[in-house]
Amino acid sequence: MDVPVWVWAATVAFIIGLLLYDLIFHVRKAHVPTLRESSFWSALYIGIALLFGVGVLVFGGTSMGSEYFAGYVTEKALSVDNLFVFLIIMASFRVPREDQQKVLLFGIVFSLVARTGFIFLGAALINTFAWVFYLFGLILLLTAGNLLKPGHDEEDAGSNIVVRLARKVFHTTDYYDGDKLFTQHEGKRALTPMLLVMVAIGGTDILFALDSIPAIFGLTQNVYVVFTATAFSLLGLRQLFFLIDGLLDRLIYLKYGLAAILAFIGVKLILHALHENNLPFVNGGQPVEVVEISTGLSLAVILGVLVVVVVASLLSPAGKAQTAINNARRHATSYLDMEYTHDEAERERVFRQLVEERDAIVALGPKYKQMVRDEPELMALLTRARDSHDRVHPDDPVEPVLTGTDRGDEPARVR
Template sequence: MDVPALAWGATVLGIIALLVFDFFFHVRKAHIPTLREAGIWSALYVGIALLFGVGVWFLGGATMGTEYFAGYITEKALSVDNLFVFLIIMGSFSVPRADQQKVLLFGIVFSLIARTAFIFVGAALINSFAWVFYLFGLILLITAGNLLKGENDEEADNFVIRLARRFLRTSEHYDGDKLFTVENGKRVMTPMLLVMVAIGGTDILFALDSIPAIFGLTQNTFVVFTATAFSLLGLRQLYFLIDGLLDRLVYLSYGLAAILAFIGVKLILHALHENNVPFINDGEHVNVVEISTPVSLSVILGVLVITVIASLLSPKGKAVNASATVRRRAKEYLACEDPTEQARLADLLRAEESRLQALPPRARKALKEDEQLVELVNKVRAKAEATGT
């Protein structure tokens, strides 16, 4: 279905308006969102995305509507996985929590720009070369294999961080959320600029996985663009809403691997059906079963539900979540100089210590053998005694 230029224009303007609203009313003034604030705005953005999907369904038909929802859910799941890496990056640079909103919004905008470019390049390639379906399918199968082996985006992000640190010399300390500051009478870059570069670099890497995934569900450029855009909107609020649960989703990578592998197979089957590659069946179409969009949507939803439930009920998930939370809070506490924030973080750490004590003996033993974690906790205790927090 061809989408009128007016619909394209109105949609793009609506997305830009939401981003501008987010900046001026939430991000411009640095603050730490409350759980209530994050919950309300997360629900609002998801509601907008769902209402848009209903509109697509009624105006574009059931097939277009199903493709939108399958694409939106897949991209949303992949974006949650991206949050893990954002968490790692901001933890690596010890970004003050109040300033993390601006970093996240920058990441969302940069990601939207990068993915839009990939979408139109991908659409042009698909329209010109049917063999691109084979390439996209292969990319997804390789990505799924890497997720299963544990070769996730953390390694790539560390590479981007190392490059950023090597080529961009910055000051030792932040100056709010400013990218530049004056130090010893000279204008210098702050670590915030490094964070932005690292986030932007990883966004490009994420696009290489996510765009082939959604093209495996639909080749409608409007659906691909809108499903991708709405999956990114509200990601900032979601970060603060499920911050404490991110580490708990220990099986999410396996679920995503299954989804990407499924879509990869779907793409290759579609490529065989549309085949015009000379060395495959003499350039003739291959009669294979194609997977319908409703089936794809059912598989994606089923895998995600099973993955999330298994993660939340898993004892391993509880242990990983507790240790990761303590590790993150400890780093925040050690980097913090504000007495009020120090006191808040100290209270959170005491609460997390109680959670650690409630873990099974085997999990507690594993945590005690984690030398880095033990060293962090000892540093926190020493600083707490020195500052009286």
């Protein structure tokens, strides 16, 4: 279905309008979003994406509508996986909590621009060279295998080559000056970590696009559907980050689900490439009669896999324990970092979450408490956080040790 130019113009204007609204009314003033704020805006953006899909279904037909929803769900799942890396980058750069919104919005805008360029490049290649489907399929299969490699999520995403080069070539500071990108340091103009973290986010966004665009082209070759599904999956990602911040580590099986989805789409692309084959060394340059996977089946597989991995992650005791441990480590580090936030209420919220995570580990039993005991650095970190809190709040002490592992099996509550 050919989409009129005015529809393209109206869609692009609407998306830009949403981004500008986000910038002017939410991100411009540095603050930590509340749970209520994050929940409302996340639901609103998802609602807008779903209503748009209904419009595509009504005006574009069942096939186009199904392709949009399949593409949106896939891109949204990949975007959630991207949040893991954003979290690692912002932790490595010690981005103050109040300024994380600005970094995320920049990442979303840069990602949208980069992916739009890849979308039109991919569309041009597909229209010119049918063998590109083979290439896209191979990329997705390799990506699926890479997701299963140990330590995939722990890679030092914040130390990419562009950031290292910037630190060597330009005068940089180790401290933030609000949300400024440049500041005066030792009488000279210097780059702040805020600019460097944006460079790191931008670099990883380009890598994400190399996985994302082949995946959605495996579901539809309609450029309008590819663009809108990608754009709406990115909108609201900032709010979603703050909404599920504490749950990201809980989705311990998400990477396996994404690997299965990308492998499935990769096989779908290769089957389509065989069906459209014109390579002379494959079947004499003639199309190969193979079974092609329908969009409806693709959507069912994608949704089914995501439901299974999310439910399995949320119900898994190992997932609960690993989530609590990872979040406790992150919250203890944030609490001890005086530059993390200047909002005392936010610091207290971080500490209360830390105590809840301690209690969650204790409640899971001796096996999972031992996981904490086996990490002396984590034990020391948690003890330092508890001591720091007790110095500031002597009338509201926390039972030693913060992990609760030295005082029996009952959770040590804050008095």
